[in-house]
Every structure is written in structure tokens, then in C-alpha cells.
Amino acid sequence: MTAAGSPQGVAARSRRTVQLERRLDVPRWLPYLATLGAVAFALLVSAMILAAVGGDPIRSYLHIVDSAFGDIGVISDTMVKATPLILTGLACALAFRMRLWNIGAEGQLLMGAWGASAVVLVPLLPPGAPALVVIPAMTLAGFAAGALWGFIPGLLKARLAMNEIIATLMLNYVAALWIAFWVFGPWSEGGFQLTAQFPREAWLPRLTDLAAQVPALGGLTVHLGLAFALVAAVALWFILRRSRWGYEIRLTGDSPPAARYAGIDIARNTIAIFMISGGLAGLAGMAEVSGVVHRLQQAISPGYGFTAIIVAYIARFNPLGVIVAAILFGALILAGREIQPAGVPGMIQGIVLFSLIASEVVLRYRIRLVRG
């Protein structure tokens, strides 16, 4: 009984321990349940923090729900906030599907806003051009500028194997400074850090624009950008699920060596995905300047491009799920401001992301309590 690790020694340590066991099969419903559970857990933790600092979590949450979904007016406002989140969320979800970590949606959004503004401010179209020409031109320019901002890290990744996380992160700063240069300099309106307001032809149609015919729509600021976002989500869902190209993306995302073996040109797809991803984020920027702000200014995005990362995660990279997650976060941004201008909403977002990442454990492993 002198051997190392005698039976008695082990018997004495008999107590409950948590054991992780690899899951062989993930039930179809589990990812949804895990997501819901993670969000609920995050809200619970946030509530505890709110209570700890002397707030009333239940009243706070009720207030959030009320000021985000309380009536048609605030629902409309929520959707306005959700629009750029859907588009940037799709941008992230698409890239993440191929395991390309594009965290540059913010910069791509800014470049899209700049590209759309350039159509009006350079101007690229003769003054007095009708909305039917101006809006498509701005849409195209916004997408193209965002796509260009995605092309750069895409090319660097595909040809030089450069880390896309660093490239996209850094390009965010370049884009922010690029916007600053134009709004402080060439496009400055009388020395202020914003441009002149766009002419009406450059405004995306809003529901409130129809108030003359349907008075009930008065004050509803939802704009056509929401339609862009919804169409993009459905289109992306179809492409990923049903198209040959979507199959290539799913295959590459799961196993790059298998994709190479199947004869897929990974470098080309990397660049293409980055461009579409950037383009979608660019579209979000276009929708913001043309649908909401109606001018270019430094503060167009309260970090939509970063929130989009969480949105894509909650949706588990499913384009249709992005819509739901974006609305949730749109509400949080809108109503969070009612509670505290900064701090609490960001805290809740952060806790949600951490809970989600932690919930992956549940998907991969079965958790068991065993007597050890």
C-alpha cells in the first residue's frame, strides 16, 4: 500500500466535481435555447449590477421595453436603429461564416457613408438630378466604397496571409480620420464639423413622407434603408443555403483543407466575401447619411460596426437571425439612452456577448455532476 496514489487516498477525495463530456450530437433546438439562455443570463447579471449600484432593475427593464416597443412611434425609432445593425450584422455574419474575422464593419460603414455623400457633395451628378437617379447612385457609391474598404484586407489576407483582424481593426481608424478630414476641411459647412444638409432628392423616402396621404404615418422615421436590410438578409440567407457559392463558403468555413481538396479557389472567395461584407456595411453608412442624418458628420455611428459583431454572434451567423438580434440591440441602443447616456447599455451588450461565448460550452459539451 505504499505505491503512489493508494486507493485510500483516492477514496478520501470522493466529492462532487463537474465533468465536461464531449457532445456527439447537438440537438437542433439546443443552439436556440442556449442563445435565449445566454441573453436571459446576461440580463440577470446586468440586473444584479444595476441593483448593486442602487438602481431598480425591474423598473429599468420595463422602461427599456416601454421606450423601445411602447407605441408605434418608438417601434419606428427602434427600427431606424436596427437598420444599420442589420446591414453591418449581415456583413459580419457573412464573413464569419467563412471564418474571416472582419471586425472592420465600422470603418466600412464610414466609408460607405462617405461614398454616398460624395455623390451629393463632390457632386458626381448634376444639381437637380431626380431622386430616382440620385438614390440609386448613392446606394451604389456607398456599397462600392464599403466594398473597397473590404477589398484591402481581403487582398492582404488572400495574397500575403496577413491577419485580417489587425488589418480591419486598423482600417477603422483610417476611415474615421478620412471622414474627419472631409468634414473639417473640404466639405465643412461654414467651419462646423459637418457638411451642408443634402437636398431632398438625396433623402431616402421615409414613412412620414407619406403623412399627407395617410396621416397615421406622420412622424414615423423608418426609411427605405430598412427594406434594403431586409432584402439583403433574405438574399444572403438564400445564397448561403441554396447557391453553389454559398456551399463553397460553408465548406471553406468548416474546413479550408477540405475546400482546397474540393477544388475551391479560397483566395478568390476570400476577396469576394470581404468585398460583399464591406459593401453591406457601406450600405449601412449610406442608409444613415441618406435616411437619418441627411448630411455627413463625424458622429454617424455610435459603434454600429462593433455592435454588429455581437449581433452576428447572437444570430449564430444566420442572416435571418441577424434581423431579430439587430432589433433587440436597436432597442437597447435607443432605450438604453433613456436610462443612462453611456455605461449601462454598453455594459449589457458586453455581458450578452460574454454569456454567448460562454454558452458555446453547452453546445460542445454535456455538463455532468459526478462523484469524483
Next chain:
Amino acid sequence: MTSDGSTAPLAIELRGIVKRFPGVVANDGVDFDLRPGEVHALLGENGAGKSTLMNIVAGLYRPDEGEMRVDGRPVRFRSPRDAIAAGLGMIHQHFALVPSQTVTENVLLGLDRPRFLLGLAKHDEEMAALAAGLGLKVDPRAKVWQLSVGEQQRVEVLKMLYRGAHVLIMDEPTAVLAPQEVEELFRTLRAMTASGRSIVFISHKLAEVLAIADRITVMRRGRVTASGIAAAGTSKGDLARLMVGREVLGSVERTMFRPGAVVLSMRDVHAENDKGLPALRGVSLDVRAGEILGIAGVAGNGQSELAQVVTGLRPFLGRIEIAGDVAERRSARDAIRRGVAHVPEDRTGVGSAPNLSITDNLIMKAYREAPIAHGWVIDVSAARRMAESLKDEYSIAAPSIDTLARLLSGGNLQRLILAREIESKPSLLVAVQPTRGLDVGAIEAVHRLLMARREAGAATILISEDLDEILGLSDRVAVIYEGLILGTFDVAEADVQELGLLMTGGTGGLPLEVAPALPGVPGA
């Protein structure tokens, strides 16, 4: 404490070992004992639970139930360190050596002593003496990367002996060795048992087990089917029945060899491996329709690179013609278009996408064209129909075609890959280690499929480290060594001794019988 009447206590005694993994019982009440000074073979198919059992003995796993005694004393190991302290050393299939360090440094690695100053010269002598005592040929001062696989294995043995192991557990030690190296290993093992040490020899190769073991324990599906039977007087047939649980068919039936036109022609092909070192150094080969060309060689002599070059996955210099066309565009896509199918070495990493469904994995090569492709869209119902029919035809055992590929067993995954590759009706099939790690039933199925492709007139390159497999299936055999084809033989005229010698690089002045099918090939 001992259970039998002999005087010395058993070196290892296992009683009722149970080890469960999610979904399987790897060991189900296993008894095993090892007498001092014997070689005890643990025989069984892949997945029978042999390695699990020995990993328990070596302290890597903890059993869920059962007890274990070493030299008569009950033990319970919490880590491999405990097992080594008790004198048990295990040598795994994959060596744990640091390539840039010398043999002595590798042996000393992880020990408490020497504490600060290495005093390598002194230890070199110590190693040399220890090795010489057992007839192990190892130069203590050589760097590990300079050693052959057989020599590296000896370093692992030395490592365990230096740690005072009197029981050595060897997990499939011959898998990576050429025939001559196997002989050398067997001599070493006999020298060790003569000095009173005991050996557990894990294998699924019958001939080997009969050649080296004193006693044999056979496992099937986690249970012992024969416990410690004497090797003397046991036949291969008996062992096979115990191992598989049924009568094993002989080798696959083959029809006459009717070679057709040359499908693949390689001339002076050079290629580098992933580290940028030369892996193929001027390979010239011809493969004809209706023939299987076996590539025999010890692992790591350029076989993988040869397969990758032919299938468009690796750039090369030289000339490759497929069906008379020069393969200039060196891409996998191009090879697929030319009718080159590939059963890759790495089934889970390369041959399949683990988190995609069986359906998605089956359309990997067919998704670009009708009927699966419908313009830019994939016809999901056509894909599902194809998956259903292939699943039946190739007996892929899975709950449904939506099952994820990673949930398939090795044999079923290989059936999936073969179904996909053969369904593309290839003119050239490159099969790399197509049966490695499969059980006997699955091996038979794979062999039959390969022969059926040969009947259908495909040219096949069969790359395998299992010489028996190559000799059983191939029409011709080419031996590869350090990126060179050292000879090509008609299989009927091939001599195992000679092949083995070539596989280790020795030409030994043997007359190389270059097969007549290769006129005008610059002599290798």
C-alpha cells in the same frame, strides 16, 4: 497477492477494468495479466479497446471501475508520472521527441536530474552503455531529426529504460517500420525480456504477433475474447476469428491484368514538402487504365507529396500528363475536371468537412455540375436523392443523410469518401492509406471497391504503408525512397525481402527489375 502459482508476482494484473467514453464502452470488464520476462501481445482491431486499456495502465486515463496491481501491489495512477515511478513505460505511435536536440538531451528531458549543469558528455556515455547492454544501436550524440523512424523509436525505448521502466508497453510499434527494422525491433525486445523486463505489444497484425509474443490476449469491442493464450500452437486463422468474431475471407479476388492506355505519365517530377525541403526528386511513373500501381515505402518518403502533385494540390516542376494532356494548370479544380479522384490520407481534415451533413459531403466534387447544380443554385432535392442512393449503395451506416460527417465512424467516413470519389467515374484514382485505421470488415469493403474500379478500367495509384495490402491489390509495385522511385516490379515477380531492402534505401547491388511497361524512363 499473485493469482497463479508462480513464485514471482505478476508484473501487471488488471481485474474488471471498465472505461466508458461518451457513446461507447471502450473497456468492458477487462482482465489482463503480464508475467515477468514475457512478451504479451494485445491483439484486436482498431477500436477494440487495446490502446484505451494500455493508456489506463500508463496513467493517461483513469478507469471507471476495476482494479490494478503492479508487482502485486494495488495501484491507482493519477498521471503518467505515477506510472513511470511504478516502472511502467509506454511508447506511443506518435513519438514525443524534440527534433533539434540530441538523443541524450531527449532522454534527459523532463527529469529532475541533472538539475542545472547538463554534463552531457558523462550522460552520453551512460546512454551508450545502457543501449549497448540491449543491443540498441543508437548514437547518443546524434540529433533526433537526423535519425530514421526506427532509430527514433529506439530513442523512445531508451527514454523509458533510463527512467527505470521494467515494463514496456508498445502501441503498434511496427506501423512505421520497414520489414528489416521490424526484425531489429524484435531482437531488441527479446534482449529486454532476457534481462527480466516484460513487454506489452499492441498490434492488429497477426503474423507479427505470432512471431514475437509468448502469450496473446485478444480483444473485440471492449471485451477480452481470448485471455493470455500461448502463441505456440495458435494459428492465424484462430486469431482472426477471435479478433473479428467471424470467419475472415481471404484476399480479394482479382481478374487477369489487362492494362490499357497510359492514363497518367509523370516525367522527372520534383516537388517540395510543406517545410520547403525537397520531397520528390525526379519521379517518373506511368499508370495504365485497368491497373493498380502500388507505391510502397516507409512513411514520409514523398508518398503524400506524390499524391498531392497528381491531384493538383501541390505545385511541381517537371511533366505530368493525364490522358495525354499536359497538366499545366496545377489546381485541384483542374485535376477534378480531368477525372482524377482522390481518397486522401487525412479523412477528417481533408477528405470531409466534419460539421457539414453527409449530403453536403457527398456533393463536394459534384456540386458544380448538373444534376446537382442548376445554374448557380444547388438543386437540394437532387442532392438529397443522390445522397440517399449513395448511402444505400455504399452502406454508409448513419441515422440519416443529414447526419454530420464528424459523427461517422472511421469505416463509414471512408465509405462516404469512396462513394463520392468513385461516383465521379474517375479515369485516375489516387488512394492514400485507404484502409488505415479501419476494421477488417471495412478493409474488405474498401478493397472490393478499389478492385471494382480497376475492373471498370480506371487507373489507380495505391499508396500504402502496409506492404501486404499493396501486394494483395496491386498489379505493379513501385518503391519510393527519399523522393525517388528506386524500382518498379510486376507484383508476381516482386520479392518481399528485396522490396523491404529498397524501402530502406539499400540497393545492395540487387538487379533492379524495371517493369517493361516503362520504356524510355531514365533509370531511377
